[in-house]
Amino acid sequence: MLDDHDDLVTSIPGLTLNRRTSVSAPGSYLYEPSLSMIVQGSKRVVLGDATYLYDESRFLLTAVNLPTITQVLAATPEEPYISILLTLDLVAAKQMIADVDLAERDAAAEGTGMATGPATAALFGALTRLIELLDTPKDIPILGDLIQREFLYRVLTSPAGARLRQIVRLGTQGNRIACAINWLRDNYARPLRIEELAEASGMGVSTLHHHFRLLTAMSPLQFQKHLRLHEARRLMLSEELDAGNASLRVGYESATQFNREYRRLFGAPPMRDVKALRLTSAVQLGRSTRTAVQL
Numbered sequence: 001m002l003d004d005h006d007d008l009v010t011s012i013p014g015l016t017l018n019r020r021t022s023v024s025a026p027g028s029y030l031y032e033p034s035l036s037m038i039v040q041g042s043k044r045v046v047l048g049d050a051t052y053l054y055d056e057s058r059f060l061l062t063a064v065n066l067p068t069i070t071q072v073l074a075a076t077p078e079e080p081y082i083s084i085l086l087t088l089d090l091v092a093a094k095q096m097i098a099d100v101d102l103a104e105r106d107a108a109a110e111g112t113g114m115a116t117g118p119a120t121a122a123l124f125g126a127l128t129r130l131i132e133l134l135d136t137p138k139d140i141p142i143l144g145d146l147i148q149r150e151f152l153y154r155v156l157t158s159p160a161g162a163r164l165r166q167i168v169r170l171g172t173q174g175n176r177i178a179c180a181i182n183w184l185r186d187n188y189a190r191p192l193r194i195e196e197l198a199e200a201s202g203m204g205v206s207t208l209h210h211h212f213r214l215l216t217a218m219s220p221l222q223f224q225k226h227l228r229l230h231e232a233r234r235l236m237l238s239e240e241l242d243a244g245n246a247s248l249r250v251g252y253e254s255a256t257q258f259n260r261e262y263r264r265l266f267g268a269p270p271m272r273d274v275k276a277l278r279l280t281s282a283v284q285l286g287r288s289t290r291t292a293v294q295l
Helices: 090-100 121-135 137-156 161-168 173-186 194-201 205-216 220-238 243-249 255-266 270-294
Strands: 005-009 015-020 027-031 034-040 042-047 050-055 058-062 066-074 081-087 114-118
Touching: 015 121, 027 220, 034 050, 034 121, 042 081, 050 058, 050 114, 058 161, 066 220, 081 121, 090 137, 090 161, 114 161, 121 137, 137 161, 161 173, 173 194, 173 205, 173 220, 194 205, 194 220, 205 220, 220 243, 220 255, 220 270, 243 255, 243 270, 255 270
Parallel strands: none
Antiparallel strands: 005 015, 015 081, 027 066, 034 058, 034 081, 042 050, 042 066, 058 114
16 A cells, blocks of 8 residues: 555566655656656656656656656645656567567657657556556566557657667667766766767767767766766665765765755755655655554
């Protein structure tokens, strides 16, 4: 049972359910390649200098790993925000593009690695059938894969699908930038040498800068900074590091610079932000415990 502020990782691989009964303050979230659909409510996602708004009428497609700031905009106890997040199998997407011969559609596909598209009745039908499998766990290994393939097909053939097709097809600029993003995720704590990143992605420096900003709405340096700050926040929360040690772990040499950039991204100094997050988590845990006792 979902409480008033909860994420439920289900027994269906890659499927997470989310529920909120109040609007949220802006918070950090590192999206993986995924499809997000809202059953009720609305949400804002900020990626660099780009903003995406979506609700029951539109889905959010994320084609690469992207650090974002998210905010639930519409949620009340009577009408809670309810959404699902389904991670996407990029290997399966590449195979489906070949099987269905979708590559010919991509001549002019450009934009960030995030896009919104129409949440059709067919998508909601697949979503309903996927969630209903939670009541019959023995069916999940067989029918779950089939329904997730249907999701993948409908997203790839949607108006937003060109974004995903450009990312997974080898040889495209989108695919090369995806390689650069993966390199940054593996090496975010190292000093960034743009020539090294360009070589790892098989691009020239100016081409890398241009297409990286198109796909992420950030420069490579800004992207690395966001990765570092998101990871530092995670370290302070999950491993209980202080701000100084967390900043060193993610590659900062100046505590002053770390504090300044952390506050700019998350709206509060590191330890005050983490204290507030821990307090919120403790309140949620208390509510969940009381609900379990009542049940």
